[in-house]
Amino acid sequence: MNHKQLLDYIQNFVSLKEEEAKLVVSCFKEVKVKKRQFLAQPNFINTHRSFVIKGAFRTYTITDDGQDHTLQFAIENWWVSDFNSYLYQHPATLFIVALEDSTVLQIEYHKEQELKKASHTIETFFRIIAEKGLAFEHRRILFNLTHSAEARYDNFLLNYPNFVQRVPQYALASYLGMSTEFLSRIRNKKTRKKS
Amino acid sequence: MNHKQLLDYIQNFVSLKEEEAKLVVSCFKEVKVKKRQFLAQPNFINTHRSFVIKGAFRTYTITDDGQDHTLQFAIENWWVSDFNSYLYQHPATLFIVALEDSTVLQIEYHKEQELKKASHTIETFFRIIAEKGLAFEHRRILFNLTHSAEARYDNFLLNYPNFVQRVPQYALASYLGMSTEFLSRIRNKKTRKKS
DNA sequence: GACTAAAAATGAAGCAGATCAAGAAAAGAA
DNA sequence: TTCTTTTCTTGATCTGCTTCATTTTTAGTC
Numbered sequence: 001m002n003h004k005q006l007l008d009y010i011q012n013f014v015s016l017k018e019e020e021a022k023l024v025v026s027c028f029k030e031v032k033v034k035k036r037q038f039l040a041q042p043n044f045i046n047t048h049r050s051f052v053i054k055g056a057f058r059t060y061t062i063t064d065d066g067q068d069h070t071l072q073f074a075i076e077n078w079w080v081s082d083f084n085s086y087l088y089q090h091p092a093t094l095f096i097v098a099l100e101d102s103t104v105l106q107i108e109y110h111k112e113q114e115l116k117k118a119s120h121t122i123e124t125f126f127r128i129i130a131e132k133g134l135a136f137e138h139r140r141i142l143f144n145l146t147h148s149a150e151a152r153y154d155n156f157l158l159n160y161p162n163f164v165q166r167v168p169q170y171a172l173a174s175y176l177g178m179s180t181e182f183l184s185r186i187r188n189k190k191t192r193k194k195s
Numbered sequence: 196m197n198h199k200q201l202l203d204y205i206q207n208f209v210s211l212k213e214e215e216a217k218l219v220v221s222c223f224k225e226v227k228v229k230k231r232q233f234l235a236q237p238n239f240i241n242t243h244r245s246f247v248i249k250g251a252f253r254t255y256t257i258t259d260d261g262q263d264h265t266l267q268f269a270i271e272n273w274w275v276s277d278f279n280s281y282l283y284q285h286p287a288t289l290f291i292v293a294l295e296d297s298t299v300l301q302i303e304y305h306k307e308q309e310l311k312k313a314s315h316t317i318e319t320f321f322r323i324i325a326e327k328g329l330a331f332e333h334r335r336i337l338f339n340l341t342h343s344a345e346a347r348y349d350n351f352l353l354n355y356p357n358f359v360q361r362v363p364q365y366a367l368a369s370y371l372g373m374s375t376e377f378l379s380r381i382r383n384k385k386t387r388k389k390s
Numbered sequence: 391g392a393c394t395a396a397a398a399a400t401g402a403a404g405c406a407g408a409t410c411a412a413g414a415a416a417a418g419a420a
Numbered sequence: 421t422t423c424t425t426t427t428c429t430t431g432a433t434c435t436g437c438t439t440c441a442t443t444t445t446t447a448g449t450c
Contacts, residue, residue, distance in 0.1 A: 061337065069340045071333060084330045093337075116322070120315040127311070127322035130329050135279045137332040138266060142256065142288075144339070145264045145372050149407065169428065177340050179408055184429055344437070364398065374438055379399055 002030055002053045006105050009051070009077050014125045024122065027115055028105040039080065039096040039104070046085040046092050048106040052078050055102020056166050059094050060174065070175035073099075073167060079129070080104070099167065149178040150186050197225055197248045201300050204246070204272050209320045219317065222310055223300040234275065234291040234299070241280035241287050243301040247273050250297020251361050254289050255369065265370035268294075268362060274324070275299070294362065344373040345381050 280287035
């Protein structure tokens with residue numbers, strides 16, 4: 001049962017009572033997505049947010065000049081959505097695409113509101129993950145402001161070594177704010193050094 | 196009474212009962228900070244977070260090569276802290292300096308935990324501001340990834356026209372991820388165009 | 391109002407990283 | 421296995437932005 005994975009994840013942060021756990025489970029429905037399929041697209045509202053059970057996703061936008069920019073990746077036990085679209089229930093600006101055949105658990109926006117209203121503990125859980133997300137993005141912004149392209153790549157490699165193999169290089173480059181070509185050069189320089 | 200300003204702010208998001216309002220008020224203490232004084236410094240834990248009643252602050256770091264990078268500004272009705280230090284109660288990496296003579300209301304970390312535990316509504320409030328903060332930083336990261344230095348400045352000007360006068364230009368430049376000189380050139384180009 | 395210190399402006403030179411173009415390698419599909 | 425498409429690599433050239441050095445302007449202080 002895939003809901004166990006979600007409950008385990010939640011219980012890292014808070015302890016749910018029996019009924020709360022049941023309530024949570026009843027609000028999430030399983031969805032399977034094949035590689036290259038989309039979970040969300042610009043102009044459509046993100047009526048759901050998704051918890052990744054298995055697989056990997058990329059959240060990105062395409063600018064007028066055709067350039068591709070990655071805002072986020074998500075693998076097992078991460079959440080994925082166009083968060084601005086979800087939070088404000090406005091049309092999305094981002095694509096969310098599956099990088100592998102994936103399974104997610106989805107909750108509908110209004111169901112989430114009900115959950116948070118019904119249980120102080122669940123409210124606490126959502127507060128905690130929002131705060132952690134915010135702290136994470138602060139670190140990211142600061143690191144991006146203060147480091148070169150190469151240092152950003154090194155840092156990513158250090159923090160998410162397992163991630164790198166699962167993500168196409170052009171996507172990683174655009175996440176780190178550099179061109180595919182430049183990331184290719186950085187990598188090439190490193191492998192030459194090592195050997 | 197300055198606590199009214201805080202309560203009004205909170206009640207934009209949730210409705211507090213009489214006792215909850217009193218409880219909140221009892222947890223915040225007023226602190227005055229003169230221009231150029233520090234609210235926080237690297238290596239010290241942010242034991243408090245601050246709600247700005249009056250004045251302006253800048254949150255920044257200085258890299259080994261002496262460069263100054265601004266993570267955040269805060270004016271009236273904004274929160275200010277080294278959020279990673281506050282959330283995890285770890286030593287800070289950021290300076291927080293007053294850009295003007297300022298007044299803040301401070302809450303101690305453990306008091307905030309108690310507040311959130313004591314009241315579902317207050318928990319909801321903190322969840323909401325964390326979510327809004329997260330959505331904001333997502334927009335910021337995406338905009339930074341997808342736009343040139345000049346466009347980033349234009350966007351800031353558009354969204355925070357009143358802010359620009361209160362913030363030194365070198366600080367704004369470092370917030371927007373460009374050198375002071377380059378921002379100067381951008382501005383100069385614009386004023387020449389207009390006249 | 392004169393003096394001092396901090397911030398902003400300006401020119402010249404340099405560079406990190408982008409762009410363009412073309413080929414090589416890898417992954418999917420039939 | 422072959423064919424097709426996508427991804428990655430590599431070289432050549434270009435540019436947005438930085439850095440450095442100096443001057444001008446603004447703000448703060450006695």
